[in-house]
Amino acid sequence: MMQIIFERAGGFMGRKVSLELNLADLPADQARTLKLLVDESNFINLTDPPPKDSAPDGFTYSITVKTETIRHTINASDTNLPDALRPLLDELVKRSRSH
Amino acid sequence: MSHRHSIFCILPPHMLDQVAQSGTPAQREMAARTLATSTQIRDKRVNLSAALTRGSIAAAGTAQRIVYDAKFGTNLPGVVARKEGDAPVADVAVNEAYDGSGATFDLFSVAFGRNSIDNNGMDLKSTVHYSKGYDNAFWDGQQMVYGDGDEDLSESERLFNRFTKSLDVIGHELTHGVTQYEANLVYKNQQGALNESISDIFGSLVKQYERNQTADAADWIIGEGLFTANVNGVGIRSMRAPGTAYNDPVLGKDPQPAHMKDYLTTSQDNGGVHINSGIINHAFYVTAIEIGGYAWAKAGQIWYKALTEKLNSNSNFQNAADLTFLTAGEIFGLGSLEQLAVKTGWTEVGITVDGTPIPPTEGDGCLKGLMKSLGFAR
Ligand SMILES: [Zn+2]
Numbered sequence: 001m002m003q004i005i006f007e008r009a010g011g012f013m014g015r016k017v018s019l020e021l022n023l024a025d026l027p028a029d030q031a032r033t034l035k036l037l038v039d040e041s042n043f044i045n046l047t048d049p050p051p052k053d054s055a056p057d058g059f060t061y062s063i064t065v066k067t068e069t070i071r072h073t074i075n076a077s078d079t080n081l082p083d084a085l086r087p088l089l090d091e092l093v094k095r096s097r098s099h
Numbered sequence: 100m101s102h103r104h105s106i107f108c109i110l111p112p113h114m115l116d117q118v119a120q121s122g123t124p125a126q127r128e129m130a131a132r133t134l135a136t137s138t139q140i141r142d143k144r145v146n147l148s149a150a151l152t153r154g155s156i157a158a159a160g161t162a163q164r165i166v167y168d169a170k171f172g173t174n175l176p177g178v179v180a181r182k183e184g185d186a187p188v189a190d191v192a193v194n195e196a197y198d199g200s201g202a203t204f205d206l207f208s209v210a211f212g213r214n215s216i217d218n219n220g221m222d223l224k225s226t227v228h229y230s231k232g233y234d235n236a237f238w239d240g241q242q243m244v245y246g247d248g249d250e251d252l253s254e255s256e257r258l259f260n261r262f263t264k265s266l267d268v269i270g271h272e273l274t275h276g277v278t279q280y281e282a283n284l285v286y287k288n289q290q291g292a293l294n295e296s297i298s299d300i301f302g303s304l305v306k307q308y309e310r311n312q313t314a315d316a317a318d319w320i321i322g323e324g325l326f327t328a329n330v331n332g333v334g335i336r337s338m339r340a341p342g343t344a345y346n347d348p349v350l351g352k353d354p355q356p357a358h359m360k361d362y363l364t365t366s367q368d369n370g371g372v373h374i375n376s377g378i379i380n381h382a383f384y385v386t387a388i389e390i391g392g393y394a395w396a397k398a399g400q401i402w403y404k405a406l407t408e409k410l411n412s413n414s415n416f417q418n419a420a421d422l423t424f425l426t427a428g429e430i431f432g433l434g435s436l437e438q439l440a441v442k443t444g445w446t447e448v449g450i451t452v453d454g455t456p457i458p459p460t461e462g463d464g465c466l467k468g469l470m471k472s473l474g475f476a477r
Contacts, residue, residue, distance in 0.1 A: 013235075015351075056286055078237060086173065090231060
């Protein structure tokens with residue numbers, strides 16, 4: 001079963017926000033949505049975007065997807081995040097900010 | 100025949116204290132003079148929008164403000180929402196970005212003679228409504244970018260308001276641009292914390308200038324108004340008392356140190372650039388309070404000159420201390436109250452500046468030299 005580990009760091013406040021999701025523990029529809037977002041981003045085949053000069057106060061993001069056979073991490077920032085990752089990132093950011 | 104002494108004399112702290120105490124009337128006079136000078140500067144203050152629409156500062160450059168709307172997407176810059184000379188629009192974030200970048204341009208122009216971000220009339224570009232639920236603002240190397248905070252959450256869950264709400268945040272972001280064109284401090288570790296602090300310093304000065312506040316009347320809060328009522332805190336950072344800006348069940352406690360003994364070594368946040376900046380912020384605050392009057396007039400001037408003429412991309416905290424001390428001596432004289440105030444600021448945060456150099460005049464002892472420079476002796 002899939003696991004997603006998300007971390008957002010930096011920003012104007014310098015405060016880290018993190019999230020760990022075990023899809024098996026989530027309601028089925030939510031797990032399905034997340035799995036779809038991961039698949040549609042073609043996550044497993046993405047590589048880290050080329051580094052850009054760090055934008056002062058911008059966020060940096062780390063997304064890791066784990067299954068029984070695969071563990072893959074993408075590191076990106078506000079200024080170099082691949083478009084394909086945006087829908088997944090939006091979902092993870094929203095979940096990490098809700099409380 | 101004049102003979103130059105090659106030895107600087109170092110006054111022990113207790114002697115400096117004594118002089119500072121007996122120097123109260125002179126300090127008062129000095130403060131009065133500072134006040135008068137600052138008032139004159141304020142009188143000369145130009146109304147940026149009026150000046151620009153008239154084109155009267157065209158000789159100094161053609162900086163135009165342009166505010167874009169990203170419409171909750173992430174493509175920059177977005178569509179133009181208001182440009183220089185346009186009347187206010189219905190969107191409050193657009194107007195805040197417009198007015199805030201004007202206030203920042205104003206401070207740099209009037210107090211330091213700087214012509215925009217690059218000192219060459221560069222346009223001031225801002226994008227508002229960036230992304231969804233973006234509780235942040237940043238400088239992307241070319242422009243300012245602002246999110247709307249937690250607009251996508253239910254009201255009871257919201258912690259952050261829109262980031263244009265705080266004028267010092269706008270000043271902070273724009274100052275990152277200034278730093279980029281000047282010292283260009285590496286955004287990592289001590290260099291990065293220094294970069295951050297310079298943005299907080301001038302961000303706070305923009306707010307103080309706008310409110311016409313002297314150092315002792317200012318709140319020295321960075322990010323005032325960013326938190327919703329759900330958060331227990333007055334802002335993101337406090338330059339007066341780093342580590343006390345917020346203490347909240349969800350956000351945790353303000354982690355900023357105010358002293359080198361609490362310097363945080365971490366790999367997060369580019370080496371804690373938003374954490375350790377508290378040390379420099381507090382040194383600046385102490386210096387500004389010691390000098391008195393409007394903080395931009397003297398403390399700000401010292402730091403502006405250090406930023407544009409002395410600091411480089413690799414400058415660390417000690418370099419900043421030594422170079423601001425040197426700069427204060429150049430502007431206000433060796434052993435001047437202003438220079439001693441810079442030293443006091445650094446001492447307060449646990450950074451020792453090399454001794455106070457007083458160039459002794461022929462036949463004068465160290466104390467006499469200092470008394471002279473303070474105006475007590477001839
Ligand atoms: Zn910053």
